[in-house]
Amino acid sequence: MPGILSKFLDLPAFVVGFSFLYWSLPLSLLTGQFSCWKFEGKVNYPYDWAKGLCNLFRVKLLLLPGPQKFRGAPCMFLANHRCWADFFIDVALSEGNAQMLSRMAVYYVFPMFMISVRAAKGVILFKRGRQHDKEAFNQMVDRKMARSPLEGLIIYPEGHRSTKQDSLPLKRGMLHYAYSRKLPMQIIMSSNKEAVLSEKQASAHFGQSVLVGFSDVIQTKDFATFEDMLKALQQAWDTQWLRVYSARPEDAVSSVPDRIDIIDYSRQDRLNQLGATVIEGTCFLLAAFLTWRGAAAVLRASGDYWSWLLLGVVVWCSISFVRACQIVRPCAPSQQLRAAQQNLGGSSEGRRMSAAAERKTLADGPR
Secondary structure (H helix, E strand, O other), X not given: OOHHHHHHHHHHHHHHHHHHHHOHHHHHHXXXXXXXXXXXXXXXXXXXXXXXXXXXXXOEEEEOOOOOOOOOOOOEEEEOOOOOOHHHHHHHHOOOOEEEEEEHHHHHHOHHHHHHHXXXXXEEEEOOOOOOOHHHHHHHHHHHHHHOOOOEEEEOOOOOOOOOOOOOOOOOXXXXXXXXXXXXXXXXXXXXXXXXXXXXXXXXXXXXXXXXXXXXXXXXXXXXXXXXXXXXXXXXXHHHHHHHHOOOHHHOOEEOOOOOOOEOOOHHHHXXXXXXXXXXXXXXXXXXXXXXXXXXXXXXXXXHHHHHHHHHHHHHHHHHHHHHOOOOOOOOOOHHHHHHHHHHOOOHHHHHHHHHHHHHHHHOOOO
């Protein structure tokens, strides 16, 4: 189908997907996934927000066999950067126990849900291109990490969103931070995130499967030099990319739970979250009212043709949502990745060999 026509037909579903993300907190509250009324005991605001969005998009997060998420200590999680769906999918995969490192521009584009994420101390914002003093930037990250009850940090080492078959080169900036602070690192690789909500393709889909693989934990303290660590990390990253993008949904062994209440927020943090929820809920109701009034005004202005206009919109939206519910196949590995898979055997046995090679690479790092 020609690109312009395809984008036109996909537009209603994309607008709904964008609205889900923009108004994610009040929508998660309405669906019962998110709660801001609990002032005693452990909660998990980031996970509830992320899982609420996964429920709205009907995303199936399918975990592949192998290493599981690292728990119990501060850790830097390295995720592949594909699309807007990264925001909530990677938070869900980190079990809500890691802050996102995000550009300030995201706050300006999505102020509604970012207010809540900031109240939950779930994001570290920075302005791209202004980090001339690297140590000052690292100290800022240290302060944000120390003030948050969340243990981990999610970064995107590729630096930019990309839907290419191959990974972009890994950037060194935050990897230097992890090495200097002796933070353990773990790769969270997932395929098909761009099928859920993609700003580049201006598309949204519902009911998609996202395959997820975790690497073994990379202990930065075990490497004598940064370059040694970077080499082992690159090999682990390539191995995970090959493993996850070669996998099929039937290879998965589990999915993520509905709730993971593991964060002990202070009373002030809980009050801040309640305040953010009230602000966003009020804005949501106002926006819904204005949208309704605007739609009614357009129909009145169409005069005797209002029924035809309404019918056209209904047909357009119906076609869009039928297309949006079609299952999208994950991005296939490139020829280079296929060649690497063939060298490993190409089968499930090859993937097991790949995982074993990754563990050996990390275990043999300089001590």
